[in-house]
Amino acid sequence: MAPRVAILDYGSGNLRSATRALVRTGAEVVLTRDLAKADAADGLVVPGVGAFAACMAGLTESGGDELIRRRVAEHRPVLGICVGFQVLFAxxxxxxxxxxxxxxxxxxxxxxxxxRLPHMGWNTVAAGSGSRLFDDPEERYYFVHSYGVSGPVTNAVTGEPVILSHTRHGGDFAAAIESGALSGTQFHPEKSADAGAALLRRWVSGLGVSGLAVSGLG
Structure with a gap:
């Protein structure tokens, strides 16, 4: 039985391309505003493009923020992409x-x-020790953003260890995180050709496996 993946439609995001990319992994994919349907899925994808404040407003209005907090607390897979990754932070x-x-x-x-901003185009990622999202250090991923996270990061809900992967543009910033069932990418895997497709397949293949999940599509 194919894993069920819900892409949360809260009024922002690269919804069509994210849907197509996830369908190609072999997952059963639904794009939905229905929180019950999103919560029932094996994996939840949180896309996001544009401004942090606008994305948070959409999530708060739709109740998506509480859904994400609950799934993280219950150790259930969430993947955030681009601004959908950024809104996971404080x-x-x-x-x-x-x-x-x-x-x-x-x-x-x-x-x-x-x-030079925005950071737009292809860049490599230095995978953190123990990463399950990344396979080849020479692979390049597609970034479009002017904001990011640097410095230490902890899981404020479960206290599980955080694996940080980095990219450099001016200085180092978090390109991806993995923490138990929570994952996220600052780059767009759905726009990152074969490398992004392989990363999404790795995430989907881990759904239902204890300790693996991805957060971040945008």
Whole structure:
């Protein structure tokens, strides 16, 4: 039986391309605003593009923020992508405005310390020790963002260890996290050609396996 994956439609995100990419993994995929359907899935994908504050407003209005917190507390797989990854953290600071995030991870999303923004295009990822998302250190993934997370990160809900993978643009920032059933990517796996497709297959293949999940599509 194919794993069931729900992509949460809360008014933001790369919904069509994320859906197509996940269907190609062999998963049974549903794009839904229905929280009960999303909660019943083996894996939940949280996409996101645009501004942190706008994404958080959509999640709060739809109740998606509470769904994500509950799934993380219950050790059930969540994958965040791009801004859907960023909103997992405690807060985002854009143009001097601080917006509370979902807060399942500690840390703040701030502007990258780089002369050229946005960070747009292909870049490699230095996988953290023990990563299950990454396989080949030479693979390149597609990034489009001006904000990111640097510094230490902890799982504020379950206390499980966090595996951080990094990319450099101006300075180091978190390209991905893995913590128990919670995962996320700052880059867009659904736009990252064969490397992104392989990463999504690895995530889907881990659904239902204790300790593996992905958070972040955008």
């Amino acid at each position: 807060a985002g600071i854009e143009h001097g405005q601080r917006t509370d995030g979902i807060g399942v991870l500690t840390g703040e999303v701030t502007q990258l310390a780089a002369e």
